[in-house]
Amino acid sequence: MRKPELLAPAGNWDALVAAVQNGADAVYLGGKSFNARHSADNFDDDELARAIEYAHVRGVKVHVTMNILLADTELKDALRFLRIVYNAGADALIVQDLGLIWLARLLFPDLDLHASTQMTVHNVPGATFLRDAGIKRIVLARELSLDEVCEIRKRAGVEVETFVHGALCVCYSGQCLMSSMIGGRSGNRGRCAQPCRLEYRLVDDKGKQMADSTKVGDYLLSPRDLNMSLHIPELIKAGIDAFKIEGRMRRPEYVATVTRIYRTLIDRAAQGGDYFVTDAETDQLAQVFNREFTTGYFYGVPGHDLMSYKRPNNRGIRLGRVRSYDRNTNQAEIELEAPLRVGDGIEVWVTRGGRVGTEVNEILVNGQNTSSADVGALVMVNLEGHIYPGDRVFKTHDAQLMENAVQTYSSSREIRQVPLDFKVRARVGEPMILEAADQDWVSARAATRQFGQNALNRPLTKEFLAEQLNRLGNTPFVLNKLECDLGENVMIPVSEINDVRRQVVEQITELRALLRKPKKACDSDLEIRMSVLLDDKEIDRTGQFPALAVAVGGAPETLAAVKNGAELVYFSGDQFKSKSKINAAEIQQARQYCSDAGVKFYLTTPRIAHDREIKQYLPLFQSLLEISPDGVMASSAGWLIALREWTDLPFITDFSLNVFNHVSALSLKQRGVSRVTLSTELTGEQIKYLAGRSLVDTEVIVHGVLPLMVSRYCVVGSVLGGKGENSICSGQCRNVSYALLDRKGIVFPVETDQRCLMHIYNSRELCLLDTLPSLVQAGPAVLRIEARRENEAYVALVVKTYRQVLDSLHNLPANPPDLQTIMEELVAGGPGFTRGHYYRGVMD
Structure with a gap:
C-alpha cells in the first residue's frame, strides 16, 4: 500500500526537532511574517535556513507557509522573503493569496506551490482553477467527505492534502470574518482570536433563549478535535497524497506524541493485514490534547456530534469519579479508571461552580504514600474546592507521557537515522580508503593519512571495522551495510579510522543539505523583475463615476x-x-x-x-x-x-x-x-x-x-433540530429567524440556506x-x-x-x-x- 506523506507542524525549533525525530516525512513552518500563525514563535531568516538544512539532512521536506492575504504595500517584501525561502531550499510554499501565486509562478517557476486550506477549495472546478494557476497540491477544505476528496483527487489532476488530526474551524477556512470584524484580528492575516471558542446562547428574533445551556452547553460554535487514527487505511486507499497534523500553536510534546503515533499507524496500515490502533495509542492521543474527538465531515455531516458544547479546551482523559471527600483534610477518594502518577495534572468537573484543577503532589493508597497507582486502585489525593461525591475527575496532564516526548527532541541521541553503506579497502603500504553512500545516492570518500602496516597483534577484520564505523555518535546516521576489501595482516590505527569516518560523515551531511537547494536566485535580477511585475502606476480614471x-x-x-x-x-x-x-x-x-x-x-x-x-x-x-x-x-x-x-x-x-x-x-x-x-x-x-x-x-x-461565517455545521439544526451523525434534522429553521447572543449581550443573526449551510451575520x-x-x-x-x-x-x-x-x-x-x-x-x-x-x- 502506498504511503502518503506525513506532514507535521513546527511552530518553533523544538517542535521542528520533535516532528523530525518522531517520523514526519515533512514539516510545515512559517517565518516571522506572512504566515497564518502569527502568534507562534516561528523562524527568523537564519533559523529558517538552519531548519531546512536540519530537516533535509535527515530526509525530511520543509513546506514554508505564506498563507495570508497580502496588501499591495507588502508585495515587494513578501517576494524578497520568498527569495530567502527559495534560496534556503524549501520544498514547497503554502499560499493563500492569488496575487502571490501569480508572482511566485513567474519569479520562481521551480518552487512547488501548495494551496492553503484558506483558499476554500471544496469542489473539482475549484481545484482545477488552481491547478491551471500553477498549484501542485491543494490542502482541501475540511468540510469534504472522503468520497468527495477521492473525486477531486481523481478528476482535478492535482495532489491533495487533508488534515487528519487536531483542531477544527467551525467556518469554511478563508471565509471567516468574525475575529476580524469583532476585534480587528483577521484570520486571513494570521491573527485569528478564535471567537468561535467563546460562549453563545441561541435565541429567536425576539431574544428568547431557545436552548437550555445547562443541558446543551455554552460553547455552541466550538468543534471537537479531528482524530482519524482509526481510519488510516481508508484514507490511504482514497489516494490522499499527504496527511496533515494541525498544531503550529501546540507545544513540542504534542507534536512529538501525535507525529509518533501517526507514523506508527501509517506504517502499520501500509504493511497490509488487519489494521488496529492500540488502547495505549488511543489514550495517548486523547491525553496529549482533546476537546473530545470527531471524524469531522469525512463520513457525512455530523451535526451536534461535531461539537464540544461543554468545553472549548483540553479535556484530558477520564480518571474516575470522586467517591468521597473530607473537607477537613481536603482529601478526595477516587477509584482510578486510568493510571495516575505524582506530577500528573488533574481536574474535577464539580457539581457546583465549574472546575477545580491541581498538580498531584502526593498519592495515598491504603494510607501509604506511593509514586503511582494503576487502574482500579482506590487513591486519596489532595483537592481544594467545592467538591462532592460523584464529581467527575479528568487527567489533563500526564507527566510520564510528557517526559517521554521531551526526550525525543532534547536528547543528543537521535531517533531519526539515515542508513549508510560503507566500503573499506585496506592494504599494507597504502592508505585505507573509506567510501560511504546513503539511499539517495549521496556518496563520499576519504583516505587515511597513514599507510597500512603489518599487524603485530590484531589485523583489521570486518567485525572490528563495523564496530568502529558504527560509532556515529550524535549524528543522524547509522551503519547499514559494510563491504570490506582487506589485505592480509593489515593494520590501521584506530585514530585514523575514526578520522576518515568523521570526514565522510561530514561530507555526506553537507551534500544532503545541498541536495534540494536550487541555483541561487540573484538579488539584483529579482529586484529588476519585481519592478516590472509590480509596475503599479496610477491609472487615470478621469470622468469615471461608480x-x-x-x-x-x-x-x-x-x-x-x-x-x-x-x-x-x-x-x-x-x-x-x-x-x-x-x-x-x-x-x-x-x-x-x-x-x-x-x-x-x-x-x-x-x-x-x-x-x-x-x-x-x-x-x-x-x-x-x-x-x-x-x-x-x-x-x-x-x-x-x-x-x-x-x-x-x-x-x-x-x-x-x-x-x-x-x-x-x-x-x-x-x-x-x-x-x-x-x-x-x-x-x-x-x-x-x-x-x-x-x-x-x-x-x-x-x-x-455582512456575513461573518459560513459553516456546514448548523447550530439551529444541531441544537434544536436534533441533527447528529445518525439522526436527521427536523427543520426548525423554516420561516423562523434565529441569532446567537454572546457573553456581552451582542446579537449575531443566523440564517440557514437551501443547502443547510449556516450563515452568521455581523451584529452591526x-x-x-x-x-x-x-x-x-x-x-x-x-x-x-x-x-x-x-x-x-x-x-x-x-x-x-x-x-x-x-x-x-x-x-x-x-x-x-x-x-x-x-x-x-x-x-x-x-x-x-x-x-x-x-x-x-x-x-x-
Whole structure:
C-alpha cells in the first residue's frame, strides 16, 4: 500500500526537532511574517535556513507557509522573503493569496506551490482553477467527505492534502470574518482570536433563549478535535497524497506524541493485514490534547456530534469519579479508571461552580504514600474546592507521557537515522580508503593519512571495522551495510579510522543539505523583475463615476432597488429558509423589472457548492440563461470553471474570493474576470491604492449587514433540530429567524440556506455613506449595497439614500450634502452601524 506523506507542524525549533525525530516525512513552518500563525514563535531568516538544512539532512521536506492575504504595500517584501525561502531550499510554499501565486509562478517557476486550506477549495472546478494557476497540491477544505476528496483527487489532476488530526474551524477556512470584524484580528492575516471558542446562547428574533445551556452547553460554535487514527487505511486507499497534523500553536510534546503515533499507524496500515490502533495509542492521543474527538465531515455531516458544547479546551482523559471527600483534610477518594502518577495534572468537573484543577503532589493508597497507582486502585489525593461525591475527575496532564516526548527532541541521541553503506579497502603500504553512500545516492570518500602496516597483534577484520564505523555518535546516521576489501595482516590505527569516518560523515551531511537547494536566485535580477511585475502606476480614471449596485434576495426587493435608483442588481444565489422559497418564475420577474428600467441584472452563484450541488445547480443555470442576464457573479473560483463552458457572459467575482491587492485582481482578469469585488478587510487607503492601480474594474461593498461565517455545521439544526451523525434534522429553521447572543449581550443573526449551510451575520450594519466622497475619487467602478437577507422596505430606503448622495456628488461635487446627518437618519433604529475596516484596518 502506498504511503502518503506525513506532514507535521513546527511552530518553533523544538517542535521542528520533535516532528523530525518522531517520523514526519515533512514539516510545515512559517517565518516571522506572512504566515497564518502569527502568534507562534516561528523562524527568523537564519533559523529558517538552519531548519531546512536540519530537516533535509535527515530526509525530511520543509513546506514554508505564506498563507495570508497580502496588501499591495507588502508585495515587494513578501517576494524578497520568498527569495530567502527559495534560496534556503524549501520544498514547497503554502499560499493563500492569488496575487502571490501569480508572482511566485513567474519569479520562481521551480518552487512547488501548495494551496492553503484558506483558499476554500471544496469542489473539482475549484481545484482545477488552481491547478491551471500553477498549484501542485491543494490542502482541501475540511468540510469534504472522503468520497468527495477521492473525486477531486481523481478528476482535478492535482495532489491533495487533508488534515487528519487536531483542531477544527467551525467556518469554511478563508471565509471567516468574525475575529476580524469583532476585534480587528483577521484570520486571513494570521491573527485569528478564535471567537468561535467563546460562549453563545441561541435565541429567536425576539431574544428568547431557545436552548437550555445547562443541558446543551455554552460553547455552541466550538468543534471537537479531528482524530482519524482509526481510519488510516481508508484514507490511504482514497489516494490522499499527504496527511496533515494541525498544531503550529501546540507545544513540542504534542507534536512529538501525535507525529509518533501517526507514523506508527501509517506504517502499520501500509504493511497490509488487519489494521488496529492500540488502547495505549488511543489514550495517548486523547491525553496529549482533546476537546473530545470527531471524524469531522469525512463520513457525512455530523451535526451536534461535531461539537464540544461543554468545553472549548483540553479535556484530558477520564480518571474516575470522586467517591468521597473530607473537607477537613481536603482529601478526595477516587477509584482510578486510568493510571495516575505524582506530577500528573488533574481536574474535577464539580457539581457546583465549574472546575477545580491541581498538580498531584502526593498519592495515598491504603494510607501509604506511593509514586503511582494503576487502574482500579482506590487513591486519596489532595483537592481544594467545592467538591462532592460523584464529581467527575479528568487527567489533563500526564507527566510520564510528557517526559517521554521531551526526550525525543532534547536528547543528543537521535531517533531519526539515515542508513549508510560503507566500503573499506585496506592494504599494507597504502592508505585505507573509506567510501560511504546513503539511499539517495549521496556518496563520499576519504583516505587515511597513514599507510597500512603489518599487524603485530590484531589485523583489521570486518567485525572490528563495523564496530568502529558504527560509532556515529550524535549524528543522524547509522551503519547499514559494510563491504570490506582487506589485505592480509593489515593494520590501521584506530585514530585514523575514526578520522576518515568523521570526514565522510561530514561530507555526506553537507551534500544532503545541498541536495534540494536550487541555483541561487540573484538579488539584483529579482529586484529588476519585481519592478516590472509590480509596475503599479496610477491609472487615470478621469470622468469615471461608480455605478450603484444592490445584492437582493427576491423579486419584490429587486423592484424596490430598481425604483429607487440602482443601476445594477445581483440576484442572490443563497436562499435562506427564514424567507419564502425562490423559484424560476420569481427570478424571471426580477429580470423583467430590471429590463423595463434599463438596469443590469446579474445572477449570483451560491457561495459554497460541493460537486453534487454544482451538478444540481447547472440545469437551473442553463434555464436562467433564457432570460438573458447581463452577467454572472462568481462567489468562488470553482464557478469560473464550472459555468464558463455554458456561457460567455461577463463574470465578476464576489468578496469571498478575498482580493486584497492589485496583482490578485490582475490574475483574475487573466482568467476572464471583468470586475473583482475587493476584500471587506481593506482600509480606505488600501482601497484607493488598489482601485487606482488595478487593470481590471473593481467593486466595493459600502452598506449592509455582512456575513461573518459560513459553516456546514448548523447550530439551529444541531441544537434544536436534533441533527447528529445518525439522526436527521427536523427543520426548525423554516420561516423562523434565529441569532446567537454572546457573553456581552451582542446579537449575531443566523440564517440557514437551501443547502443547510449556516450563515452568521455581523451584529452591526456596515455603513460607508459618509466616506462616499473619498470612495468616488478612489476609482472603483461599482459601489454595492448588500441586502440579500433584507426586505423591500429596507432596500428602498438604503438605495434611495445612496442614490441621492451619489447624484449630489456627481452633479455638485464642490457642494456635498450633510453626510453625517443623512447617515444618522439612515441607520437610526437599526442594530447599530460600523465602518468596518475602512479606518481601522486589520491588525498587522
